[in-house]
Amino acid sequence: MKRLTLILLSLVALVNISCERRELVELSNTHYVRVYIKEDIKNVTCGFHPNAENRPEYKQPDILRLLLADPQTGKLKAERFLRTKKTDERGTYYEGYIVVYPGRYNLMVYNFDTEVCIVRDYTNFNNSQVYTNEIATHIRSRVSKNAMKVVQKAMQREMYRVAQKLALKGIKLPTRAGEEITEERIVYDPDHFFLANCGDIYVPYTDELDTLKTPNNDFFVAESVVKSYYIQVPVKNIDYATSSLGLVSGLAGSVKLGTAQINDEDPVTVYLELRPGENVAAGISKGGNEDVAVMYTTFNTFGKLPESENGLTITFDFLTTHGGSHTQTLDITDEFNSAQAQEQQWILVDEVIELPEPTSNPNNSGGGFKPSVTDWEDVNAEIII
Template sequence: MRRRLFIFFFVALTALTGCMRRELEYGNASIFLRLNIRLNVEVNGQFVDLPEPEMMRVMFFDPDTYELITESYLPAGGGRVSLPPGRYKFIGYNFDTEATLLRNDRNYYSIEAYTNEVSQALKTSTLNAIRYAKSATSSKKTDTNGDSEDEEDSAWELALRKVQENPVIYEPDHLFVSHQDIEVFNVDGVQTIEAYAETIIETWKISVRIKNEQYMASARALLTGQIASNFIGLPKEEGKTDTDVTLMFDMTAGTDDEDNDVVVGQFNTFGKNPSVESRLWLTIIIKTVGGDTVEWHRDITDEFFTDEAIEDQTIEIVEEIIIDEPQPGNTGNGGFQPGVDDWNEENIPIDI
């Protein structure tokens, strides 16, 4: 009997020492994430409705380590997500952009929206066009202006160096971002969480008056003093980087409010570089219907910071770009001159 009691107490003691206390665990909770996306942006004093995103990527991060825990893909209005109860840092953004890309997305504070640089060939051809514009302008000048010419030459050199040294990027697509701290509870039924998303991209409009716009076939612009990216885990202004880049975008012919002919472009940007040393040089390269190239160049920093420009995100330049009339019979091909050689017959032996 004593032997049996000894064995019983020995087994009980072993079982007690082999156990350790664990927190009570719950299964995943079901939440409905309702996404409210602000689709309108203000340009030139008017609100422009942007298309609704096709898909949203929603990401949940550890609030202590900021590392990604899980992610899902939902319609623009939101949907159901299954998560363990607990606290999370949440980021959601539209997953259907072509130009705007994301990198370093495994950490809440390192996830960064950016766009690709233009090809080296395109950048080189653009630099050559700017150099050509400088040499063509200089050849028409006399030495009567003295110091003012030296100042203008220095401005050209500074702008050329900016484009040469800094990345030239494509304009970004609008990226609708939502980020906030959330808590998932272990409750019966479905917990609803509201999230609000708005674009982190600015849309601006620039117009420059032009003479003989009917001879313009196409136009492309370069704008220095822009920033390269945005860390979307931070508020929009705090997330802006300070990497200085040049933005490339297309322009078209149009008219302004006073019915003047203009070359106009509406472009997207992550924002202006906040550095006081960062100037905004605008270079417009126009291809004419006669196949010629016309370049125009201007420092628009002062115009960029007027109260009217900031309020409407619109810049209007009254200085006129002049396109010379093409010579008779030289109407060209709209700036595009394709050519196809005759087919040559080739006899190629085939081993069977």
């Protein structure tokens, strides 16, 4: 009996040591959440340009991440992944339940399964941002020296602007390895990042399962903070090019999730690849030259820097069939600010880029975007099996 008593006392002691005090979670602290996504995305799901033969692929998010934060400190108080996806007459929505105590919170929802977009400081509502990484070294090596010089100058101008702005706040430029970041940052264009945020949501105490809604008594709606732009440029002698890439400078590299506003202290250059169109750009190029064809692509961006004094530029970098490169920079600020670009998100460049003719390969065979083979000969040979 004495031995049994000692064993029981030992078990009680172990339980006391291993347990820690936790607040009880009642069923009444569980709340239903529904989030719709707005899928009318120009140049991706609708509003395509007639020349956009190769269109971007669109994939619905698989998972949404739901966060509730303290409105005073911004610190994360509760989170949940919304995996259940359904559809009704209003559209596609994600639903789930989150456990949180009564009080006031800031709510944030975003898609968790992006391929390119990365979220930093997600545990703080006020500091969280979404951004993309710099391009890989092997991709960066494809950029010619001339194009890199142009990007460096554009980046230096933007970083000088940022430095002046931060100096007014008594803040120095961001540093990397102890040195100020002043060199160019060439990044991937972001994939579509759906975001919904709502400040100061009151969660009452209730003894029943309730539903969290907006102050207007509606379900939450997440829409992409990324815009897709279709851009095309007429190019003469396109058959003399083997590849083409573009570098768009004057863009924002991140978005603040708490406000859904771009971070204007994060200038970047976005990397993109262009493809030749099948149609001749007679209606676009000046004079309707039949040797002029369209180069186009659709690229994504968080947005243009609002205070960019030097506007928006794109540097085209062509690798030619004769082993050289052709670089040309165009100011597309006016095209970007045009009514067509604002409404349809189409950037249609009028200026024709003329590629130099090669000194060799006069018949234009065996290279370029449209390779051809001539002078076939029949050869009879015996095959031994």
